[in-house]
Amino acid sequence: MAQITLNALSRETEDITAAYTAAGGDAAVLHNHGLASLVVSGNKVLSANGTEGIVLEKKETEYGVDIKMTIKKGYKIPLPVHLCFGLVPKDGIQEIKMDFVAEEDSAVELIAHCTFPNAEKVIHKMDAEMVIGKNASLKYTETHFHGPYGGIQVLPKAHIKIEEGGSYYTNFSLISGRVGYLEFDYSVDAEKDSICEMVTKVYGKADDKIKILERISLNGENARSVIKSRLAITDNAESMFRGITEGHAPRARGHVDCMEVIQGNAKAEAVPIVRVDNPLAKVTHEAAIGCVDKKEVETLMARGLEEDDAIDIIVKGMLA
Amino acid sequence: MSRDGKKILRGINLEVGDREIHSIIGANGAGKSTLAYTLMGLQGYEHEEGSIIFNGEDVAVLSITERAKKGITLAWQEPARFEGLKVRDYLAIGARGNGGITEEEIKEALRKVDLKPEKYLSREVGEALSGGERKRIELASIITMKPKLAILDEPDSGIDVVSLKEIVSLIRTLKENGSSVLVITHREEIAAASDKASLMCEGVILRSGDPLEISEFFKNRCIPCDNRVSPPKVV
Ligand SMILES: Nc1ncnc2c1ncn2[C@@H]1O[C@H](COP(=O)(O)OP(=O)(O)OP(=O)(O)O)[C@@H](O)[C@H]1O
Ligand SMILES: [Mg+2]
Numbered sequence: 142m143a144q145i146t147l148n149a150l151s152r153e154t155e156d157i158t159a160a161y162t163a164a165g166g167d168a169a170v171l172h173n174h175g176l177a178s179l180v181v182s183g184n185k186v187l188s189a190n191g192t193e194g195i196v197l198e199k200k201e202t203e204y205g206v207d208i209k210m211t212i213k214k215g216y217k218i219p220l221p222v223h224l225c226f227g228l229v230p231k232d233g234i235q236e237i238k239m240d241f242v243a244e245e246d247s248a249v250e251l252i253a254h255c256t257f258p259n260a261e262k263v264i265h266k267m268d269a270e271m272v273i274g275k276n277a278s279l280k281y282t283e284t285h286f287h288g289p290y291g292g293i294q295v296l297p298k299a300h301i302k303i304e305e306g307g308s309y310y311t312n313f314s315l316i317s318g319r320v321g322y323l324e325f326d327y328s329v330d331a332e333k334d335s336i337c338e339m340v341t342k343v344y345g346k347a348d349d350k351i352k353i354l355e356r357i358s359l360n361g362e363n364a365r366s367v368i369k370s371r372l373a374i375t376d377n378a379e380s381m382f383r384g385i386t387e388g389h390a391p392r393a394r395g396h397v398d399c400m401e402v403i404q405g406n407a408k409a410e411a412v413p414i415v416r417v418d419n420p421l422a423k424v425t426h427e428a429a430i431g432c433v434d435k436k437e438v439e440t441l442m443a444r445g446l447e448e449d450d451a452i453d454i455i456v457k458g459m460l461a
Numbered sequence: 462m463s464r465d466g467k468k469i470l471r472g473i474n475l476e477v478g479d480r481e482i483h484s485i486i487g488a489n490g491a492g493k494s495t496l497a498y499t500l501m502g503l504q505g506y507e508h509e510e511g512s513i514i515f516n517g518e519d520v521a522v523l524s525i526t527e528r529a530k531k532g533i534t535l536a537w538q539e540p541a542r543f544e545g546l547k548v549r550d551y552l553a554i555g556a557r558g559n560g561g562i563t564e565e566e567i568k569e570a571l572r573k574v575d576l577k578p579e580k581y582l583s584r585e586v587g588e589a590l591s592g593g594e595r596k597r598i599e600l601a602s603i604i605t606m607k608p609k610l611a612i613l614d615e616p617d618s619g620i621d622v623v624s625l626k627e628i629v630s631l632i633r634t635l636k637e638n639g640s641s642v643l644v645i646t647h648r649e650e651i652a653a654a655s656d657k658a659s660l661m662c663e664g665v666i667l668r669s670g671d672p673l674e675i676s677e678f679f680k681n682r683c684i685p686c687d688n689r690v691s692p693p694k695v696v
Contacts, residue, residue: 436541439503442525443535444555444606454554458545458585 164286333361388422532609555606
């Protein structure tokens with residue numbers, strides 16, 4: 142029996158590794174013991190590798206994994222930590238709970254690939270509670286790779302607290318394959334002198350539905366933030382963007398920037414909301430929805446590209 | 462050619478020879494850019510009558526892409542910006558039609574417009590470039606495309622005076638590489654480097670000929686507009 146389990150596991154490892162590679166990940170890093178990494182397929186932890194300064198605890202649950210990751214005080218992790226979450230079968234549920242703490246003066250970069258290459262009926266839920274300690278820094282990029290079927294719900298939800306002098310940079314991208322249904326819900330509390338940058342890039346096709354809700358509360362003096370969203374939707378896809386920034390403290394500075402390109406019968410709505418209750422705070426916003434710029438298209442056509450290829454290059458550039 | 466019911470080009474008769482540098486001069490609003498857009502076939506600038514014969518073939522009914530594939534291209538007076546598109550990739554696009562391009566050829570094109578390749582190759586053709594930098598990259602993209610007819614709409618505008626020499630030498634390079642160049646310009650230096658020039662006024666080509674003569678005529682007789690010598694004949 143043990144033998145069979147082992148075989149089953151190694152096949153799963155192979156499958157998820159292949160999916161990880163398809164999602165743009167470099168599989169070699171997952172097997173390099175000098176690098177911290179975590180691979181979760183469905184509710185199984187296929188590999189977990191911590192390095193000095195990183196405490197990694199994980200617990201398999203019915204539908205997923207509870208993860209607790211702590212970057213110890215003062216540790217600046219020199220190389221990025223690679224995370225891979227995924228589900229290779231065409232149906233299933235994956236619930237990831239993530240408890241992340243970057244202790245005072247620590248720094249780390251997390252690179253996550255989420256891959257669902259065959260999804261027809263898949264739910265991927267992520268619930269994260271993150272604390273960026275005093276003067277600590279977290280850079281978090283999450284790249285999704287979904288298959289061509291669209292039968293997937295992606296529900297990432299996170300609350301991030303950035304303590305004094307801390308910095309948090311996040312980039313969420315879902316460009317390859319179908320989006321399915323995405324409900325992205327991040328909220329940030331930013332304290333004195335902290336910095337927050339949140340970038341989302343999504344390409345919706347067919348009947349994909351995209352909901353993006355981002356909220357940043359600039360609670361501390363001199364806290365600064367940018368919300369930047371780039372959405373392209375085509376066919377019958379729909380998108381709804383809400384970017385909220387609140388300035389509650391002197392010299393808090395925030396900006397919300399949403400740019401969307403629509404084609405076909407796609408429908409887009411963008412609502413930047415700025416709230417300020419401190420006269421010394423300043424929050425600005427810009428939002429634009431439109432078709433692809435005509436001059437850009439004609440320029441590429443005048444270099445010999447067909448109209449569709451020109452549009453494709455422009456949209457991909459915007460999402461790059 | 463009309464825009465919003467207003468006739469902008471009327472009875473244009475213009476001939477550009479093989480490997481000829483032909484400059485178009487004329488006052489602001491004369492219709493020079495409109496002529497360039499009509500030749501390229503941009504949306505909203507479809508011609509109404511007559512023909513545009515290119516290499517013996519009427520291209521007036523062809524799309525922009527089809528004209529470009531035949532070797533016609535245009536550098537805009539104010540070039541578009543492309544968020545997220547790298548200079549390297551932008552310059553390679555025009556060369557797709559002639560079997561691609563090497564990194565070295567891309568660098569060479571940037572040097573031709575006096576931009577250091579190592580500084581620009583990986584930059585975005587976006588907001589972060591200055592107007593003049595963007596114009597130079599536009600010209601570099603014409604070089605890499607190796608067109609048969611390059612239509613350059615004021616390649617000199619927004620370019621510092623010191624660099625004017627380079628623009629002139631670039632136009633000559635295009636010619637040496639086998640292109641005909643139709644260049645719209647307000648600069649005498651560029652007119653002087655041309656083989657031929659045409660003067661445009663109120664949507665008509667008033668006269669074509671020796672660039673220095675045309676240039677002199679424009680300076681002395683057209684400003685202020687002298688109706689006695691330039692009564693544009695409505696066709
Ligand atoms: N969309 C439009 N609708 C109406 N009139 C237009 C339109 N576009 C251009 N025009 C008019 O056509 C005339 C020619 O414009 P054009 O841009 O071709 O001039 P130009 O010779 O290139 O001038 P410049 O030297 O300033 O670049 C102008 O009078 C302009 O106002
Ligand atoms: Mg003009």
